[in-house]
Amino acid sequence: MTKPFYITTPIFYVNAEPHIGHTYTSVITDTIARYHRLAGEDTFYLTGTDEHGDKISQAAEAKGQSTQAFADHIAGIFRSTWDELDFSYDRFIRTTEPAHIETVQHILQKVYDAGDIELREYSGQYCVGCERFLTDRDLDEEGRCKDHEKPPEERKETNYFFLMSRYTDWLAEHIEKNPGFIRPAGYAKEVLSMLRSDNGLEDLCISRPKERLQWGIPLPFDTDYVCYVWFDALINYLTGINYPDDPQFEERWSNVEHIIGKDILKPHGVFWPTILKAAGLPIYQHLNVHGFWNVDNRKVSKSLGNMISPLVMRERYGFECFRYFLLREMSFGRDASFSEEALVTRVNADLSKNLGNLESRCIKMLGRFREGIVPEPGAATELEKDLEALVKRIPITVDEQMRNMEPHRALASVFELVDATNKYIDQRAPWKLAKETDNAESMELLDKTLYSVCEMLRVISLLLAPFLPETASRILERLGLAGALEKAVLPQDAQAWGGLPVGNPTQTGDPLFPRLEMPAAEDAN
RNA sequence: GGGCCUGUAGCUCAGGGGUUAGAGCACCCGACUCAUAAUCGGAGCGUCGUAGGUUCAAAUCCUACCAGGCCUACCA
Numbered sequence: 049m050t051k052p053f054y055i056t057t058p059i060f061y062v063n064a065e066p067h068i069g070h071t072y073t074s075v076i077t078d079t080i081a082r083y084h085r086l087a088g089e090d091t092f093y094l095t096g097t098d099e100h101g102d103k104i105s106q107a108a109e110a111k112g113q114s115t116q117a118f119a120d121h122i123a124g125i126f127r128s129t130w131d132e133l134d135f136s137y138d139r140f141i142r143t144t145e146p147a148h149i150e151t152v153q154h155i156l157q158k159v160y161d162a163g164d165i166e167l168r169e170y171s172g173q174y175c176v177g178c179e180r181f182l183t184d185r186d187l188d189e190e191g192r193c194k195d196h197e198k199p200p201e202e203r204k205e206t207n208y209f210f211l212m213s214r215y216t217d218w219l220a221e222h223i224e225k226n227p228g229f230i231r232p233a234g235y236a237k238e239v240l241s242m243l244r245s246d247n248g249l250e251d252l253c254i255s256r257p258k259e260r261l262q263w264g265i266p267l268p269f270d271t272d273y274v275c276y277v278w279f280d281a282l283i284n285y286l287t288g289i290n291y292p293d294d295p296q297f298e299e300r301w302s303n304v305e306h307i308i309g310k311d312i313l314k315p316h317g318v319f320w321p322t323i324l325k326a327a328g329l330p331i332y333q334h335l336n337v338h339g340f341w342n343v344d345n346r347k348v349s350k351s352l353g354n355m356i357s358p359l360v361m362r363e364r365y366g367f368e369c370f371r372y373f374l375l376r377e378m379s380f381g382r383d384a385s386f387s388e389e390a391l392v393t394r395v396n397a398d399l400s401k402n403l404g405n406l407e408s409r410c411i412k413m414l415g416r417f418r419e420g421i422v423p424e425p426g427a428a429t430e431l432e433k434d435l436e437a438l439v440k441r442i443p444i445t446v447d448e449q450m451r452n453m454e455p456h457r458a459l460a461s462v463f464e465l466v467d468a469t470n471k472y473i474d475q476r477a478p479w480k481l482a483k484e485t486d487n488a489e490s491m492e493l494l495d496k497t498l499y500s501v502c503e504m505l506r507v508i509s510l511l512l513a514p515f516l517p518e519t520a521s522r523i524l525e526r527l528g529l530a531g532a533l534e535k536a537v538l539p540q541d542a543q544a545w546g547g548l549p550v551g552n553p554t555q556t557g558d559p560l561f562p563r564l565e566m567p568a569a570e571d572a573n
Numbered sequence: 574g575g576g577c578c579u580g581u582a583g584c585u586c587a588g589g590g591g592u593u594a595g596a597g598c599a600c601c602c603g604a605c606u607c608a609u610a611a612u613c614g615g616a617g618c619g620u621c622g623u624a625g626g627u628u629c630a631a632a633u634c635c636u637a638c639c640a641g642g643c644c645u646a647c648c649a
Binding site: 063 | 578586596609
């Protein structure tokens with residue numbers, strides 16, 4: 049029985065179409081999932097859409113559609129986009145699914161029975177136009193609603209509250225005792241400061257009266273209310289692996305990794321563990337938090353119109369190029385800048401000039417000098433031993449980096465192999481050896497060299513597969529190793545020097561990464 | 574107000590108590606010509622935000638300050 053591995057993206061809110069942020073989250077998750085599959089783990093990758101809440105019903109109304117039709121439409125766009133991009137998710141969950149509604153109600157009932165949910169009356173400043181209670185920040189100097197310029201009315205309402213504050217100390221202690229529980233570490237500190245802020249942790253309002261909101265899941269213990277936001281959204285991670293009935297649920301759940309953007313740190317870092325605790329379930333392994341992409345030095349936002357569509361990027365540059373840029377350019381956890389110029393520069397340098405050209409020169413030389421047949425390597429000399437040592441070491445490093453959620457560093461490690469191979473070729477100068485056809489020693493050295501570079505390509509392809517799956521299989525195919533990825537196990541198969549069979553027929557092909565053109569400078573408007 | 578993060582080469586950023594501070598891009602010189610005018614070698618480039626402190630030793634730890642960003646407030 050192989051080790052289970054469960055990884056999730058957040059469910060994406062269906063108020064916008066997929067942009068660079070959603071895409072980055074999914075690219076990271078897909079890459080990590082692919083790595084664990086290649087490591088022989090029983091991997092399950094969950095993604096989906098969050099479809100409840102008044103924003104959705106309002107957006108639907110604005111478009112003159114039924115809420116369900118609107119949600120179906122946007123959810124469909126997400127799903128088809130992810131399919132187009134070949135993300136390897138195992139389930140696409142929607143919060144409007146009956147199975148999910150059932151799970152949410154099950155958990156709500158459980159927490160309610162445990163005494164951690166209670167009905168409270170509170171009063172506040174309610175704006176009829178907004179259909180919600182306002183905070184001080186929503187008010188202007190004269191105490192009026194900023195949007196409607198009308199004074200709010202004092203209104204009382206009863207709602208259900210999750211008694212989250214009970215778990216403050218428990219959670220703080222857990223975070224302190226488990227370094228890496230929330231990572232990178234800066235975000236764990238951030239959560240600790242939320243727990244210890246002056247106000248402390250407040251209880252969480254989890255309902256809305258039905259007269260104010262209908263588009264939601266009814267509370268099982270009081271059908272005059274629907275569940276509001278976080279219980280609904282977070283519990284998808286349980287529904288996704290068929291809580292509670294699936295026989296594999298427990299094992300999967302004990303190996304879950306959540307990937308999120310830093311904007312939803314609080315719900316995932318605070319609400320979610322406390323909900324799980326209250327429901328009597330174990331909490332997640334790791335919360336992995338990534339930063340934001342700044343586009344043209346600005347935050348991505350709908351109003352600026354600077355959202356980057358993954359499908360447009362794919363059409364313009366090829367999706368693996370875009371994907372590579374996202375993975376390589378952002379240090380996981382930190383913010384990064386996106387521009388098409390930077391993408392073109394990075395892709396040309398790393399993928400065209402280094403990797404692509406390496407593949408091209410290796411396979412073409414083999415074709416030219418040895419009719420494309422992988423030759424006998426013979427005994428290793430110092431240079432080959434250096435390569436072998438690198439091949440022993442790098443896959444382990446990559447493995448550690450992937451498990452520490454540092455894909456950008458793992459990718460840099462893989463490229464150490466590419467650089468070493470380019471350098472090795474220059475040291476050996478096989479094109480010179482090839483001319484010395486009557487020198488047996490040179491011929492032997494040429495064989496050794498050609499074997500070694502192709503073997504390096506094999507290793508590089510295996511390690512690259514989670515990042516650039518299509519490129520990896522293309523290279524392997526050209527090495528006469530089609531289908532190798534289905535059998536490969538990382539890191540050991542990448543470490544095993546000599547995995548490329550002697551006598552294997554190879555074939556040349558078009559450049560993997562033709563040089564990209566710089567985008568035409570756009571007008572400043 | 575409270576909290577967090579960032580400030581390192583012209584640009585984008587790694588690194589994070591210990592030999593002369595790193596990479597890529599850009600620029601310069603050289604080598605090579607198998608390859609996508611790719612590759613390899615070499616050179617230059619920095620008071621590691623500022624001022625103090627701890628230490629045998631600080632870009633790295635501590636304090637204060639300056640600058641930018643973020644969270645605190647449901648955009649990945």
